[in-house]
Amino acid sequence: MFRALGVLLACSLAAQRRDELRNPVDGSPEAIEAGRKLYVNSCSGCHGANAEGGRGPRLHSSRFVRNAGDERLFDSLKSGIKGSDMPATPLPDDQIWRILAFVRSLNASAYETPVAGDAAAGGQLFESAGCRNCHQIAGKGGVLGPDLTNLGLTRSVASIRESILKPNERWTEGHRGVTVIFRDGGKLEGVARNNTNYALQVLDARGALHHVDKAQVEELAWSRKSLMPEDYQTRLGRQGLNDLIAFLSRQAGRAPAPKEEAR
Amino acid sequence: MRLFLVALAATVAVWGQVSYEQIRNGMGAEWLTYAGDYSGKRHSPLKQITVANANQLAAKWVYHMEVGRRLECVPLVHDGVMYVTNSNEVHALDARTGRRIWMFKDEQVKGSRVNRGAAVLGERVYFVTTDAHLVALNRRTGALIWSKQYADPAKGYFGSAAPLAVKNRLIVGVGGGDSGMRGFVAALSAETGDELWKTYTIPARGEPGSETWDEKVIDWGGGGTWLSGTFDPELNLLYWTTGNPWPDFYGGDRKGDNLYSDSVLALDATTGKMKWHFQFTPHDVWDWDAQAWPVLIEMPWEGKPRKVLLHANRNGFFYVIDRVTGEFLRATPYVDKLTWARGVDPKGRPIVVPGQVPSPAGTKICPAVRGASNWMSPSFNPETGLLHVPVLEQCDIYTSSAKDPQPMKGFAGTGGEQIPAEPGKFYMRALDPKTGKRIWEYPMTGPVTMWAGTVSTAGGVLFFGDDDGQLVAVESKTGRHLWHFQMGQMLTASPITWELDGRQYVTIAAQTDVFTFGLHEAQRSIPVVREREK
Incomplete structure (x- = not known):
């Protein structure tokens, strides 16, 4: 050969x-x-x-x-x-x-890469393993984790696998957990979409966006780890992991083009 | 993993949806649609910035687009968030600070053209991609909800205009008319992106209007719809302008008026049915797309109040049209350099001067190809009764070629070239719709290249971008200079004004950056916040 x-x-x-x-x-x-x-x-x-x-x-x-x-x-x-x-x-x-x-x-994008798992089984796992609590696909799901609607076209299989198995390997911008302690004793938890010495934007678990004036803030406590659990290798097993990756690889946000009428 | 909102103290939470009724109610503190409201007046009721204090305006923040090339977007502002677009991108910014909250980029798009802005409706932000997809995003997170193609790039189409949110639908248009395609306006479901109606701007063979075409190019006749339109909710009519017929500069293969190119169309928003049309430049061979705002106002006409549409066309005439019936009321020249027509007849049809057409050897014709004005936004101040229009006084040498037209090959029948010794000059002009007369003008001094428009305010201040890279504030009533700021970049977008926390701001997108201004305030000292890991 x-x-x-x-x-x-x-x-x-x-x-x-x-x-x-x-x-x-x-x-x-x-x-x-x-x-x-x-x-x-x-x-x-x-x-x-x-x-x-x-x-x-x-x-x-x-x-x-x-x-x-x-x-x-x-x-x-x-x-x-x-x-x-x-x-x-x-x-x-x-x-x-x-x-x-x-x-x-x-x-190569995951969408273009042949994968071993069963996408349909992976779709069921996506629901049963609680992925949708934090991630959206096509507008449905939680807001704290990154949107996965177009994941198959924007990430490689290796990258998806790494994100599942090693969620702390690298931060995804705008998704780090934070607790804001205010000078008046109030507290806010969510993910920081942006942060400077003067202002902070926090998205909470309900999907409300908070514009925080740093002059009102006493302390910020940052999550040391990603909100994403680290034990999916053991929770899903090898087959389950492959199925989930197969499902995620098929997520492409673009619908097929409509047929144009004959002219 | 389980996160709770423990307290809301000292924060501003963003919850409110954008409803059709909110947009219909007209402009308030926010900027909710491309033209600010459905009428296209671009006149804000805000009046914290006045003729007396505009000289105290100062830059508040600048947002840099990393791969910004030529920003043409009109930002939207809602609930403390500003939405700006770049080619195939939407950026959501904290309107108070200019910091980015999220960014959506469609990396699947082949091609990169300008983008003129987004639409907000309900919990979603919508925009179009270069390859003519309407994209729906979660407005708080930027998460993709769906992306639906509404036109096929393989048939010459591209997307660039801001969609217009009307009731439960988004109205979209297409570009591509300079290289051959068949223009249309379409309404897409806000929920699913499915097509609800589509109205072509060029009739099919055998349809009414097709008799104004030769068979050779009717299938590719152009009539692009690349600028959003305006809307009269009471009449339920959309007013959408159409682009040039194709090939742009050679009319030998399309004898006739070439309906419905270079027109304004009144379309039923529910069905897309054309109620009336008015063609500004029949059988256009000068590339004078009608893409300029149809501004909707009420004004007395022959002693009676009348719903009219104002339109400063590229062809150099300023039109007043009855927007209920489409009846032509008046057209007056608003540029001095106008050679192609002697005037218009009682029906509004231009009286073309013989020989003032492109020729193989070149013909000097005024206005220039860029037009007496163009898609840059005019504005109308109801208090002064004046329409503010960016105006170009320029002539070009127009050439034509009878080469066999091949669609989608970049053939336009040649074009117009600037005359080196006559570079032209931009002006901001105030026109009185009641008479068609010029009330004041403010000359610009730059290199005669810009696509910036205007915004009018109840504070009596008119803001506009000039061709020297400056945002300029003048007194609406007189055109007297009040303030300016040099941004160091060519301006290709129109300014907006909005209010947040009781402060009025003005924003404009420049080539690669979005600038926001407000009245000067001394800053407080902000102590550094203690941080730790948990």
């Missing part, structure tokens, strides 16, 4: 002009798997075993990777990045393309 892939690669590369470089093996499951192995050997030392970043930047769920063209990414690997620690690689071009196929797969 690899030999056949190599011949294909050589032919297509020869046919491409320099300014039109496209990854000839993009999306190929074999290339992605081969790229994963190459990545572990050559890239994980700096970018992390799961592409979570380290000395080098995170490569999964990366806006940079999603927005960069194939040629730019190829050049970054082939020649390194001047002024950074990213070195040039001695790997042959076909292996660079395979690594890029793997990195791209980490950044």
Whole structure:
């Protein structure tokens, strides 16, 4: 298979002009798997075993990777990045393309990525596990957690999985829990949508938005952890987790286009 | 996980919905719809800022759009929250501080065009994307409720106008008329986004009005609807303006008046049925879309009160039309540089000067392609009885080409070019609808590039953006300068005014930033708040 892939690669590369470089093996499951192995050997030392970043930047769920063209990414690997620690690689071009196929797969939207779970079962879990208490889909649900209506199109599978299993890995802007103690003894709890030394905007569990004048505030107590529970791995089990991820991966906010009348 | 609201002390909670009746009641402290109210007067009853104290206005906050390119939005203000739009984005800001509460960005959209604003109704905020989806968001969190496509970009359409919330529906329009498409106005359910009615601005073959077209381009005749309209709740009529016929500058393949391009349409808000139309520029070959506000006022006409529609058209004439029947009442030139027509006949039809059309070699014609005015908002002050209009005095060299028109390929039949030695000049002019006469004017001195409009106030102060990047305040009655502020950016949006906590503010979007002003107040010292983790 690899030999056949190599011949294909050589032919297509020869046919491409320099300014039109496209990854000839993009999306190929074999290339992605081969790229994963190459990545572990050559890239994980700096970018992390799961592409979570380290000395080098995170490569999964990366806006940079999603927005960069194939040629730019190829050049970054082939020649390194001047002024950074990213070195040039001695790997042959076909292996660079395979690594890029793997990195791209980490950044594909969940909606476009085949997943193992049962989306219908995951939908039932979404309700029974209490997800909707904090998250909305299509306008229904709680308001303290991020909206999930368009999740499948905006996040990768890896990112969704991380959010469920490691909710404290990174904060989602506007969703950190806070308790506001006022000078007059009053108290307000919710998530901080914004905060400066002079004003704070808090969304409470009922969905009311509070504009807080800091001159009235005695103390802010910030949640050390996300409001999202950390035990979904054990609560859901492997199958349940896959089902939930399958369900969430299907969440796309855009309805199909209506058919235009014939003209 | 279980969070409770323990106390509401010292906070301002946001709960109130926006109802149709609230918008219908007219402008108050808030700015609830694109034009401030359904009439399009853009006249606020607020009068804390007056002719006497406007010189004490000061900047209160600036909100920077990270990827703002050319903001054309008119912000909305409700319950202490300001909603501003960028291309495919809505930002909800704390109106007191300018800090962002939430931001929604539709990353699935291919393409990025300007966006002119949002609508609020009930618990939702609505806006359109470049690829013509109407998007419904939870107004308190920015959560996506639905996104429904109402026009197909593959057929030349794009979205840019602020939707107009009327009763239980959103009225939307489309752009794309400069490259061939078939314009329409549509009403979509506020609950589901489903289409309730759709009225095309270009008749289908065989329909009434199709006799004003050649067969060659009627299917792609243009007539864009890229600016929101106004609404008379008593008559239940929408007033929506339409864009140029296509190809813009070459009329050889579309002989006839090309209905209903360059018109104002009176549409029944319930059914979409066209009650009447008035075409300002029949057989347009100058690209003079009729996209300027149809301002709805009542005024005496020949001794009797009459419901009229005011409209300062790109073609250089200021129209007064009976908005009940569509009867033409009067048109008067509001620019000095007007060469294409000698006037209008008793029915309102322009009397075109022979030879004042685009030609292969180029013809000098006034007004310019940008028009004597354009979509930048005028305003009407009922107390002075004056309409304030941003006006451009300019001529262009118009050229045409008979190339075979291919829709959606960017072909417009060529266009108009500025004359290097005659750069033109912008003015703010006050027109008297009773006579059509110019009462005062305020000249601008900038590089003759801007798309900023006006807002009028009961304090007797008129605010407008000029072509030097300045927000300017003048006395409504006389045009006398009161105050200005340099924003350092070209202005492409219209200002609004609103009130919160007993203070009147003025807001305008510039290229990449939203600026808010109010009367100067000394600041209090705010102690640093103790913070800890729990």
